[in-house]
Amino acid sequence: MQSSAIETQTIVNYETEAAHGHHGHPDHRVFGVIVFLIAEAMIFLGLFTAYLTFRAVAPTWPPEGTPELELLLPGINTIILISSSFVIHNADSAIKKNDVKGLRTWFGITALMGIVFLAGQLYEYFHLEFGLKTNLFASTFYVLTGFHGLHVLFGLVLILAVLWRSRIAGHYSNTSHFGVEAAELYWHFVDVVWIVLFILLYLLK
Amino acid sequence: MTQVLQEEAKVPGQGAVPEKRNWRKYFSFSTDHKVIGIQYLVTSYFFYLVGGLLAEAVRTELATPEVDFVSRELYNGLFTVHATVMIFLWIVPAATGAFGNYLIPLIIGARDMAFPRLNAVAFWLIPPGGLLLMSSFLVGAPGSGWTSYPPLSLVTDQAGQAIWILSVLILGTSTILGALNFIVTILKMRSPGMTLNKMPLFCWAMLATSALILLSTPVLAGALILLGFDLIVGTAFFNPTGGGDPVVYQHMFWFYSHPAVYIMILPIFGLISEILPVHARKPIFGYRAIAYSSIAISFLGLIVWAHHMFTSGTPPWLRMFFMINTMVIAVPTGIKVFSWLATIWGGKLRLNTAMLFAMGFVSMFVIGGISGVMVSSAPFDLHVHDTYFVVAHLHYVLFGGSVFGIYAGTYHWFPKMTGRMVNETLGRIHFVLTFIGFNLAFLPMHKLGLEGMNRRIAEYDPKFTTLNLVCTIGSYILAVSVIPFLVNMGWSIFNGAKAPSNPWGGLTFEWLTTSPPPPENFEVDPVWTIGLYDYGTEEATEVIKAGPVLAMAAGAET
Numbered sequence: 001m002q003s004s005a006i007e008t009q010t011i012v013n014y015e016t017e018a019a020h021g022h023h024g025h026p027d028h029r030v031f032g033v034i035v036f037l038i039a040e041a042m043i044f045l046g047l048f049t050a051y052l053t054f055r056a057v058a059p060t061w062p063p064e065g066t067p068e069l070e071l072l073l074p075g076i077n078t079i080i081l082i083s084s085s086f087v088i089h090n091a092d093s094a095i096k097k098n099d100v101k102g103l104r105t106w107f108g109i110t111a112l113m114g115i116v117f118l119a120g121q122l123y124e125y126f127h128l129e130f131g132l133k134t135n136l137f138a139s140t141f142y143v144l145t146g147f148h149g150l151h152v153l154f155g156l157v158l159i160l161a162v163l164w165r166s167r168i169a170g171h172y173s174n175t176s177h178f179g180v181e182a183a184e185l186y187w188h189f190v191d192v193v194w195i196v197l198f199i200l201l202y203l204l205k
Numbered sequence: 206m207t208q209v210l211q212e213e214a215k216v217p218g219q220g221a222v223p224e225k226r227n228w229r230k231y232f233s234f235s236t237d238h239k240v241i242g243i244q245y246l247v248t249s250y251f252f253y254l255v256g257g258l259l260a261e262a263v264r265t266e267l268a269t270p271e272v273d274f275v276s277r278e279l280y281n282g283l284f285t286v287h288a289t290v291m292i293f294l295w296i297v298p299a300a301t302g303a304f305g306n307y308l309i310p311l312i313i314g315a316r317d318m319a320f321p322r323l324n325a326v327a328f329w330l331i332p333p334g335g336l337l338l339m340s341s342f343l344v345g346a347p348g349s350g351w352t353s354y355p356p357l358s359l360v361t362d363q364a365g366q367a368i369w370i371l372s373v374l375i376l377g378t379s380t381i382l383g384a385l386n387f388i389v390t391i392l393k394m395r396s397p398g399m400t401l402n403k404m405p406l407f408c409w410a411m412l413a414t415s416a417l418i419l420l421s422t423p424v425l426a427g428a429l430i431l432l433g434f435d436l437i438v439g440t441a442f443f444n445p446t447g448g449g450d451p452v453v454y455q456h457m458f459w460f461y462s463h464p465a466v467y468i469m470i471l472p473i474f475g476l477i478s479e480i481l482p483v484h485a486r487k488p489i490f491g492y493r494a495i496a497y498s499s500i501a502i503s504f505l506g507l508i509v510w511a512h513h514m515f516t517s518g519t520p521p522w523l524r525m526f527f528m529i530n531t532m533v534i535a536v537p538t539g540i541k542v543f544s545w546l547a548t549i550w551g552g553k554l555r556l557n558t559a560m561l562f563a564m565g566f567v568s569m570f571v572i573g574g575i576s577g578v579m580v581s582s583a584p585f586d587l588h589v590h591d592t593y594f595v596v597a598h599l600h601y602v603l604f605g606g607s608v609f610g611i612y613a614g615t616y617h618w619f620p621k622m623t624g625r626m627v628n629e630t631l632g633r634i635h636f637v638l639t640f641i642g643f644n645l646a647f648l649p650m651h652k653l654g655l656e657g658m659n660r661r662i663a664e665y666d667p668k669f670t671t672l673n674l675v676c677t678i679g680s681y682i683l684a685v686s687v688i689p690f691l692v693n694m695g696w697s698i699f700n701g702a703k704a705p706s707n708p709w710g711g712l713t714f715e716w717l718t719t720s721p722p723p724p725e726n727f728e729v730d731p732v733w734t735i736g737l738y739d740y741g742t743e744e745a746t747e748v749i750k751a752g753p754v755l756a757m758a759a760g761a762e763t
Contacts, residue, residue: 028319032389039381039423046427046457050442053453063448132440136448139440143431 033182037189040151044193047147048200051140062137067129069202077120078198081152084113085191088159088184095177100166103180107163110187114156121149141201148197151190158183234329236321237724241328242307243622245298246615248328252294252335253608257684259287264646264680270667280663282346282365286338289351289369292465293376294335296607300472301380301418302328304614305387305411307622311715311722312405314396314731319389327382334375341368350661352458355443355451359435370433377422377429380468384418387411396714396730402496405713405737406489409496410475413503417464417471420507425461428454452517459510467506469603470570471499473610474541477563480617481545482740483711484560485552489738491544498537505534515583516590524583531581538574542567553741555709558632562613565640569605573598576651591661594654600647612639612690619694620708624720625701631693638686645679710749712737 055061088110094102130138162179165171172180230240231247262283266274275283306324310317318324341347345362347369358366391408431442432454441447443454474495482489489495511519511527519527545567554560576598580586589595612635619627649672658669665673707716714731715722739745 028389028393031393032320032323032385035385035388035419039385039419042420042423043427046424046460047431050427050431050453050457053456054442054450057450057453058448132438136441139434139442143434143440147430 029178030181030185033185037185040189041193044147044196047144048196051144051200054136054140058136063135066135066137069128070124071202073120073124074198074202077117077124078194080113080120081117081191081194084110084117085188087113088187091180092177092184095172095180096174098174100172103172104163104166107159107166107180107183111156111159111163114152114159114187118149118152118156121145121152144197144201148190148193151193155183155187155190158186234325236317236325238306238310238318238321238324239622239722239724239726241324242303242305244328245302245306245331246304246622248331248335249295249299249303252290253299254687255339256287256290256295257687259283259290261680261684263287264677266663267665267673268677270665270670270673272664275663277663278348278362279346281348281350281361281661282342284661285347285350285353285369286341289338289347289373290335291603292351292469293373294331294338296469296603296611297376297380297465298331299611300469300476300607301387301411301414302331302383304407304472304476304611304618305383305414307618308407308715309387309390309411310394311621311718311726312713313391313394313399313408314714314727315390315394316726318386319394320386323382324386327379327386330375330379330382334372334379337368337375338372341365341372344368352455352462353432354458355432355435355449355454356445358432359444363436366436367433370429370436374426374429377426380418381422384415384422387415388419391415402493403737405475406478406492406495406499407472407475410471410478410499413499414468414471417468417503417506421461421464421468424457428457428461431457452514455514455517456511459513460507463510463513464503464506466599466602467502469607470610471502473566473607473614474499476610476614476617477545477566478541479713480559480563480613481548482738483617483709484555484557484563485549486555486710486741487548487552488736488740488742489544490547490550491540492738494540495544498540501537502534505530505537509534512581512583512586515586521583528581528583532578535574535578542571542574557616557629558627558636559613559617559709561633561636562609562616565636566606566609566613569601569609569643573601573603573605576601589654591659592654593650593658593660596660597647597650597654600643600650604643604647609639612636615694617709618715619697620704621715621720621722623698623701624704625697625699626704626708627697627701628693631689631696635686635689635693638682638689642679642682642684642686646676646683647679649673649675649679707749710740712740712745712749 087106091103091106091110094100094106125142130141132139132142158179162172162183165179230237231244235241235244262275263280266272266280266283268274272280306318306328309315341364344364347353347358347365348361349358349366353366353369391404391412395404395408431440434440435442435444435449441449443449443451445451478489478495509527509531511523512531515524515527549564576594580589580595580598616627616632619625653669653672653676656669658665658673704720706719708720709716712735714727717731718727735744735748
């Protein structure tokens with residue numbers, strides 16, 4: 001750093017701004033979404049760690065008298081959510097080929113699958129034999145799955161927003177599809193979180 | 206008013222037309238990072254005064270051993286809200302939000318942050334969050350300390366506590382959105398040729414800070430969500446009577462709140478690393494050491510949280526782990542301090558207010574750092590835990606450190622932000638009063654703590670009366686010290702001498718544009734190959750003398 005002569009004092013004009021990236025470039029925005037998802041992941045990581053600690057410290061887990069969880073419905077739900085991640089990926093491939101119709105189809109199917117997942121979760125809530133305050137397991141169960149459910153809902157809103165905007169001709173194309181990518185990344189994130197949740201809450205005995 | 210505010214004429218050859226001052230934009234949803242930075246700065250200074258008044262109320266109560274000034278409940282509310290305001294509404298927004306937003310795009314040669322609208326959203330979460338916190342005094346302020354440890358926080362005033370949780374969640378969201386923006390801006394928007402190893406040290410510090418914010422603040426949100434459920438719905442995550450575990454809250458809380466102390470100090474390290482070489486007129490010593498030590502501090506800061514919990518029944522082997530890691534942080538911190546001292550060493554010091562505060566920072570922060578190494582030692586901590594020794598330590602790092610640094614930054618960049626110079630006489634009075642008041646208020650607390658005075662109490666053993674009175678007098682001097690500062694700022698904005706583009710002879714990019722910079726920051730993008738910290742060399746002197754004009758001429762030839 002010490003000594004360097006004034007070899008060149010170059011000037012870059014406004015016209016060349018695109019060369020070194022100005023705000024509004026898709027790669028910045030996608031990177032921003034990834035950074036945001038890291039923050040989101042940390043909330044879940046904190047909650048998961050809390051859950052595991054409660055579990056480790058408790059004399060018995062789940063606390064005595066907690067009814068066994070049914071696996072059939074949440075199992076089907078899990079399959080639906082995991083499959084939806086593959087479905088939404090097709091939308092990305094479609095828009096990169098400028099196929100807006102394909103984008104709409106795949107996003108539509110993903111949205112439907114998300115709705116089915118949320119409906120299944122609500123159905124499960126109404127048929128569980130424990131409430132939010134029954135015991136520590138029940139509380140963590142509802143708060144964790146509920147918090148995840150809110151994220152599914154938010155992902156659904158993103159997907160529907162993209163579907164709404166895709167009606168405008170030329171809004172999404174192979175060169176401009178940040179909204180599609182953001183919704184897709186978010187959806188994958190929600191999916192991964194669910195897999196961890198499902199293992200922690202349902203499968204881990 | 207507007208006539209006084211007419212900007213200086215165009216600097217010949219510079220071309221950029223300075224913007225006319227328009228006050229309304231500072232109250233609007235502006236997406237200009239400079240406006241947002243100043244919005245952050247003014248808002249956080251406002252809350253600094255609020256938090257200061259709360260502190261004066263606390264010190265007034267403690268002037269005598271008896272409970273005579275406020276009730277015990279109000280006292281608990283006062284110190285709780287004082288701490289919350291100072292952390293979430295003063296130091297964090299001022300250190301990261303204000304200087305980060307104002308400086309980062311300028312010093313990396315960008316025209317704005319990566320996400321300007323998100324930036325504005327992050328700022329506009331702060332006033333409602335702050336007012337919400339203040340409103341808790343109307344329903345019974347939260348009285349369980351800024352840590353809000355359960356089960357205490359579950360049994361004290363519930364409305365105030367719920368407001369505290371909501372307000373901290375809002376402020377935390379604002380911080381996370383800000384950090385996201387800083388990371389993307391620093392990594393993606395640097396001007397061409399500015400590699401990571403050439404970018405200003407403040408960028409390194411903000412990168413390390415933002416990573417910490419991103420990784421730790423969400424965990425606090427998780428803890429507060431669970432605490433909120435316990436408080437409002439009646440679950441028992443942290444309530445031992447329902448099978449919950451309050452220590453889990455402590456772990457989650459400190460997983461954020463220990464990194465939070467680095468969130469409050471790392472940006473200041475960055476500011477100091479920018480200010481010292483300019484006013485010492487010497488190249489920075491150990492650029493890479495300072496840069497990489499920020500990253501080291503950031504990483505170590507994430508794995509030492511349980512040193513706040515040595516008395517929470519942590520097993521000895523775990524204490525050992527956290528104790529050693531904590532002590533290791535003194536190494537990268539020491540590297541920074543030595544680099545700063547080596548930077549000042551043999552320099553042609555210019556002792557203006559910014560430099561005084563910067564050097565005051567180095568000396569006071571070292572005292573706080575040493576007491577930090579002391580409390581990091583588990584056997585010692587078991588003795589002084591929750592005593593005034595800890596209060597003394599934290600104020601030496603947060604006031605002697607962060608606040609001195611924010612003052613230094615405010616004086617240093619005031620000409621750039623406003624286009625006016627500050628009054629140095631008033632500035633020096635401000636510094637002297639602050640320095641005396643600060644040491645008088647907090648130095649005796651070390652002794653109070655070692656002798657066993659508990660923190661967070663409204664009444665105490667009469668044997669502590671004299672020292673407490675000294676602390677209280679010191680705190681009043683601190684309160685008075687703000688007056689010359691406010692007068693200086695208010696007067697200088699309107700009547701200060703017009704500031705040239707580069708009043709201090711700085712080499713970072715923000716000094717290459719007008720004071721204040723035009724909305725798009727630079728008429729031509731600043732690119733030069735001389736090192737950003739090559740102060741004092743002949744080439745640098747030449748470049749600084751010629752300034753942007755020379756850059757223009759060279760550019761025209763190419």
